[in-house]
Amino acid sequence: MEFSEHIKTANVEDVVLRQPLHPPSRGTLCITGHHLLFSDRVEAEEGRSGQVLLLLRNIDAIEKRTSVSSGTISIKCKDLRVLQLDIPGMEQCLNIAHSIETLSCLDCVSEMYPFFYRPSELNLQDQWGLSSPEKHYSQMAELHNRWRLSSVNRDYSVCSTYPQSVIVPKDISDDMLVKVAKFRQGGRFPVLCYYHRKNGMVIMRSSQPLTGANKKRCREDESLLQAVIDGSDKGYVIDTRSSQQAQQARMTGGGFESKSFYNNWKRLHRHMERGKALQESLIKLVEACGDESNSMDRWLSKLENSKWLSHVQTALSTAGLLAECVERDGHSVLVHGSDGTDGTLLISTLAQLIMDPCCRTLEGFLALLEREWVQAGHPFQQRCAHSAYSHARLQQESPVFLLLLDCVWQLWRQFPLALGFSEALLLRLANEAYASDYGTFLCNSDQERCAVEVKEKTHCLFQALLRPKHRDYYSNPLYERTELAIWPSVHPQSLQLWKGFFLRWTQQTRLLEEAQEEIRNMIIKWGKLELS
Known part of the structure; x- marks a missing residue:
């Protein structure tokens, strides 16, 4: 064209x-x-x-x-x-x-701007990305006794939304994985996404099992989950649907893990809104933020009616539950909802931020997003096709990634020394997910990116953000690494509207940004004086 x-x-x-x-x-x-x-x-x-x-x-x-x-x-x-x-x-x-x-x-991905963007300081031959399943596995020597790197999905035929390599229990063969994939929605069989070095427990993620109304079972699926907790008393399944929604899913071919066949796994339901409900929540919030004629009562009423902060609270509390199971109780956890491409990724990412100091550095956080969102098959092109103003409502739109960034901002605000990146990074990522010069958030899966040669023909956002001129701006000058978990408060009075994003085009927010930047520059200057 x-x-x-x-x-x-x-x-x-x-x-x-x-x-x-x-x-x-x-x-x-x-x-x-x-x-x-x-x-x-x-x-x-x-x-x-x-x-x-x-x-x-x-x-x-x-x-x-x-x-x-x-x-x-x-x-x-x-x-x-x-x-x-x-x-x-x-x-x-x-x-x-x-x-x-x-x-x-x-609509054509190859006609979008990232395929034409050629900044002088970047080269298409530069390394693409910060992490890969292979690199992640090689860095975790503790995994190698009980876990292996499988290339069962090398041609994307087993699961179209997974990367070519995944980490699975060592005792589970590729033939077994193929059978498990047929038993899980969209082929998203349970894979490892996090290993907790303190106690050896893991977080797995998947989609729902296809048990259906007849309560079908898959012995290979049961064996896989048993291999995850081998030697442990039990594991937890955190289902991001309500118990009623999970029951209803059986009527359309989906379902949940039955106690009869997964007797060492305890199922916990934590209902998280998704899809259209989240999109409508964002629309209502943006509408409220844009109406300058609101009285105080009307503003507070509109804020509450949008339910956005309720979604933030639910996501953080569910992630806290997941982190508690692993960190405090010492149990491995499987997370899934229905598809396993939205709320599942949201809470697994937040739980890792809560528990793991390596994920809280600038580079660690970007690598976490790459593993848990880009490689794990969050459909960015569908979810971020439109934001809050569009009149064309597509069924696939949902601001799940924006909700993640809001939750991370809440963590950043509650623990100002514990995260190695700035609010500016979160704002940049929110912009880039919806409209970008870079190819990182293009397409809906690794397979789709491979088909249009995204890695060969566009530049990587995460690599660009770590170049020296950007790294300083997106780093937190107050950062002090802590090995402790950071447990967020989810009480209503502890959560705030993310003004830097939702009210960023108002004069008051701009003045606050200028003041924060001045303080930041002073801190950096003092740090350099101390070093000299």
Whole structure:
């Protein structure tokens, strides 16, 4: 496809841009295959930047109004910015609006901007990513007695959403894994995602078993889970559905692990909302944050009705339960919901952050996200197709990754010394998941990325964030490593709205950011003086 086919008007003079935290400015608007570029003539003449570059993929929705001689386009972005363009000429306005609507919703992955982005400081031959199942296994010598690296999924035929290599119990053969995969939804058989060095317990994750109404069983699945707790008294299954939802799933072919066949495993149900409910919660919260006419009572009512902080609370408390089972009680845990690609990844990631100091460094956290989200098959392209403003509601959309980042921010705020990264990193990741110059969050699985050669033809976000010029900015200057677990408080009064994200385009939040940056610079300066 030629992008020029969708650009009837490439540039317009005398456009007025209105954007948050800036006075209105007049200049030239240009549209390309992937960007809107606005250039302010006056600021450019005075030697200031005067440019706004907006990735079209970042646009969630547009609204247009026209008259005989002009038009206005309101642009609502996935990062929650709202921009307004006043364009002279009705035809020019309609042409620009049409181009934005078309080019911001390209479905073909290989036509997206990461395949065209070529910064001078990065090379396509650079190493892609920070971690892999092979590297993770090789770094954990303690695993090698009872666990092995299996390449049963090397051609993605056993599970389309798993990576090519996975870590499984040593006693379970690849033939057995193939049978277990047929018994688990989407082929997502139980695999190891975390080994707790303190006591040797593990976290496994999978999808639901396909027991169905007839209570089918799979002896290979039972053997796999028994091999996980060999020599231990019992293990726990944390199901991210309510007991009633799990029962209902049996009527459509799904189900749960029966006590009769998994008698050494105790099942715990912790209902976590997913899919459409989470998406609607985000929409209600963003709507409340954007309504400046709210009274205090109305604002608090809208905040509560959105239920967003309730989802944060549920995720953190479920992750805390998982961490307690492993850290305090000394038991291995299997986590799953139905598909095992959303809430399962959310709580396994948070539990690892709670327990493991290695996951709390800047590099460790990015490697954790790569293992638990990118490689483990979270469908980023489906979940992050639209944010809170879009009028086109797709069934697959859900802000699960954003919910994770909000939960991590709560941890960061409650334990300001324990995490080695800054809030700025969480904000950057939230932006990148929805619209990015990099290929890290493209597609829905490792298999899909392989098919379009993402690793060969795009740059890796995580590698870029660790380059020296970014590393300092995204590091926490107050960080002090602790080997202790960090147990978050989930009392309502302990959880706060993530203002840095949801209210980031307000003057009050911007002033707070400036103050925090000044404090950060002072801390860094003092640290350098002490070292000298």
